[in-house]
Amino acid sequence: MKGLRHQQAHCIIQTSCLLLQLPTNHTSRWLLAVAQSSAAQLLKLAQLPLNRELLILAPVPPPEPHLGLRLLEAFRVAPNSHMRVLHFADWLVGHHLHPHPPPLERRRADFRGATLNVSIKNDPPYAIRNIMNGTLYFSGYFYDTWHLLSEQLNFTYRMWEQTSWGSLSEAGEWSGMTGDLTRGVADAAIASFTQTTMRNQHVDFTMPLIRTRSAVFIRERYETEPNLRWLTSIFSAPLWFAIGAMAMLDIVSYVVVGYLHQKFACQERAASIPRILHDCSFTIFGVFCSQGTAAAPAGACERCVVVASLAGVMTVQAAFGAALVARLAVKTPVLPFSGLQGFLTDRTYQLAVVADSAELTNFEYAADNVRRALYLQLIAPNKDILPHGNIEGLQRVCSNAKYAFIAKHETSMLYSKSLSCALSEIPEASTPYYLGIGLQKGSPYRKIINDK
Known part of the structure; x- marks a missing residue:
């Protein structure tokens, strides 16, 4: 009898060790058949994480053992917490088994007051360190989210403050909050934890809570000393080209009108074309510089060309003056370059x-x-x-x-x-970047938290 009990105890221990090696893939459901007498001892020794789904098939206990078999599921919210045993279904004699339980994440959404260890960093606006009347407390979007989870999932947490997110040393060890997770000291890390390729190899994250981006910032600077380049930049290059084209059109129009006037105005001697081009160019140039001419245009058509040119120049000068005043009144930042x-x-x-x-x-x-x-x-x-x-x-x-x-x-x-x-x-x-709450690699809480 003593040898039989020793063999039974040895079997229970071996079975408990086997349970620890089961995959944590929650889509797989494991079934273990045990005798009623060994079920309690097996559950006492086994370490079944929250995300490991194991069904235990055992006889219905007295006073109704004739009913058939009973399916139980057992798990621990935390490694040192009490084993929770839930009734899954009864397999009655002469009936088929048709269990229709809710998903695993919802069946285990009550942590029964378990205490989780949390590492946190002062990281406004996501986790904000506050002191009121000598008492330290935290607020912020990520912290408030975690506190709300603790209320919905019925758990408490023990929290301490870290100074950094964590980096990988040459020795292959992580520091900061990432190090707390990789060493198993913390169950969660609360801050604007960024999901990166390197971190994903060592820790897990909740579903992204925020999608953001990092940016490169420099001190804003302005061009405060006007120079020729600064002045010419008030108008764009196509606009300067249009002004030059307008001046050339005015000169050509003035030359043509002046030549025709002298040729058909019955004057004794008409000036040569080069002379007419010279006089007309200086006249239009004087108009663009807001200067007068020594002699007024002789013909009405010539006067019309000069008036039209003067109207265009006044429009350009008014626009340039307004743009100059706006440039001086409103400071526009100057960027040295773009891109990394x-x-x-x-x-x-x-x-x-x-x-x-x-x-x-x-x-x-x-x-x-x-x-x-x-x-x-x-x-x-x-x-x-x-x-x-x-x-x-x-x-x-x-x-x-x-x-x-x-x-x-x-x-x-x-x-x-x-x-x-x-x-x-x-x-x-x-x-x-995507920001989330950091968890241990293979954390049993990840899917349950994401389901919330």
Whole structure:
């Protein structure tokens, strides 16, 4: 009898070890048939995560063992929590089994007060660190989302603050919140956690909560000293070409009218064509310069040409004056270049990102040549002095006219009013991102959270 009990206990332990090796694919449903006497011991020893679906087939306990068999499902919300056993279905004698339970995510949407470990970072506006009456608390979109999940799924959480999102060291270890997840210390990480190719290999994410983009910001600058190029840029090149064409048309018209007037006006001696061209050109030039002429045009047709030319010139001068006043009154930012390639061509700007951030990882492990070159030439040499937050990086932009900083667009808009300078965004240099809550790789909570 003692040997039989030892053999039964050994079988239970082996079965418990086998349960730990079952795939976590929730589309697979496993069935384990046990005797009623060993079911309780098996459930006591087994570690069944929340996302592992195992049905236990056991006899219906007394006082109604004649009814047939009973299907139970068991799982633990957390590794050290109590085993939860739910009634799945009864297989009655002489009847077919037709279970129609709700999906797994809904059946297990009650964590029964389990405590989850959470790593959080001060990251406005997604997770905002606040202190009121000496008490530390958090707010923000991502934190509020997590707190709402805790109420709907009935769990509590133990939270601590981290200083960075985390980066991969040369030794292959992650720091910051990512390190908390990879080491199994934290169940979730709350901040604007960016989904990147490198991070997806080591941690999981909830479904994207926000779609955003990162942008490159520099200090806004203007051309405040007028020069010839500045003046000529008031009108576009096609418009200057049209003004020149109008002047040539006025000269040709004046020459033709003047020649015909002298030829058919019955004068004793008509001037030569070169002389007429010379006089007409200077007359039209004087009109464009708002200058008079030594002699008034002799014929009515010539006067009409001069008046028409003067009307056109007055229109051009009025438009130029209005555009000049608008240019002086309204400052238009001047961008040094566009696109990330411009940094490599210009070579006068310093490019920075937040230390241990997704942007740093994307540049460090970039596949395209431009981002890789930017990392090696502009970011890596200053890696030890990178800003540790967005506000610090944007403040450096204001203090250095040749400093460029990469930040999420919403974050820069949040801090823009508190900065001592205005910001300009480099066009064609933004990168789209998806933000979510970070989870452990293979987290049993991911599908249940996404279902909410």
